[in-house]
């Protein structure tokens with residue numbers, strides 16, 4: 132069998148650093164949930180050695196093993212030799228797709244949906260109409276959805292009712308903020324697909340928070356960050372999206388680029404590496420998580436008051452994997468929540484920084500494993516006594532909301548939604 136060159140020379144050096152010690156097992160959420168070593172970084176590297184040497188070829192079984200990874204980086208940061216397991220596994224997926232091609236569903240989603248804003252927005256409208264006219268609940272109650280492929284069936288359960296207007300449509304009148312004559316900063320907002328289509332209230336909260344703090348926001352043309360396609364090994368569509376976003380944002384003169392999505396942040400940070408173009412760093416160095424921007428750059432403060440007899444609402448926080456290792460990634464969301472007292476009372480939950488199992492599209496392609504990983508988190512959220520679980524990643528929020536949907540006393544929200552609710556009433560936008 133033919134030998135393969137799967138890794139870049141840089142990643143090959145990383146790969147060679149692996150001493151097969153097995154420490155990564157203790158840091159892998161998949162191992163904790165399944166007990167299967169083939170899923171762990173060491174197991175995958177062992178298999179990759181054989182594929183590279185041409186001793187084994189890509190089979191359905193191997194493809195499933197390499198697809199079963201959250202790219203959470205747990206193995207990387209727990210590894211005594213610092214092996215970038217998640218990057219090696221992602222490149223192995225690229226080789227897998229180049230060798231075997233993409234399945235029809237993934238191909239349709241990455242090429243025709245995520246890489247085409249027109250189709251994506253139409254799909255959002257269709258989802259809204261299907262909720263409005265009760266098509267989804269009807270199909271569910273008649274059992275029709277069970278006839279769908281399992282991935283689509285699981286996805287339908289997880290996806291909330293779509294709003295009538297997406298974020299851009301909602302903000303068409305409000306942005307650009309003509310009333311800001313001398314803004315402190317000008318920022319470009321990268322919204323990510325979930326906020327744009329499903330959770331526009333998160334974007335509206337950010338616009339309210341920044342407007343209240345005299346920050347000008349612009350919304351450049353943009354698409355998906357590219358991560359779903361790249362993570363699944365589809366570099367053709369993934370890189371196409373990366374290039375389009377870079378070209379569009381390079382046209383704007385801004386101080387910062389903000390995002391409310393930990394996964395989009397992680398993707399943007401890797402853009403220079405994906406494009407193999409260091410000059411892109413000039414742009415990507417401006418990217419910042421919204422919580423960090425609010426705390427470290429704006430130093431926002433709030434004055435929420437409790438009415439007579441009103442009690443603080445207990446709130447806890449889940450750390451997204453792609454945010455917790457970035458500067459301020461763990462401290463800023465917590466600091467923001469603490470500044471919302473006395474309206475909200477922040478309580479830490481157990482296992483706050485362990486992976487919840489969502490990992491973007493992983494929770495769709497591997498719903499059952501994702502839920503198994505999430506169980507520890509759902510239990511910890513319940514035990515914290517919080518009525519609101521917050522996070523800073525829309526897909527973690529979707530996954531946690533799905534896992535906690537039977538807990539009627541717990542809501543799951545983005546941190547900025549709570550922060551915006553502490554602004555004076557006249558500074559809050561009401562969504563119709």
Ligand code: SF4
Nearest residue numbers: 149150152153155210
């Ligand atoms: S990836 Fe790191 S932790 Fe895992 S076996 Fe290799 S050296 Fe050990």
Ligand code: SF4
Nearest residue numbers: 159200201203205206
């Ligand atoms: S990236 Fe995460 S899920 Fe994948 S092997 Fe490493 S620790 Fe396990």
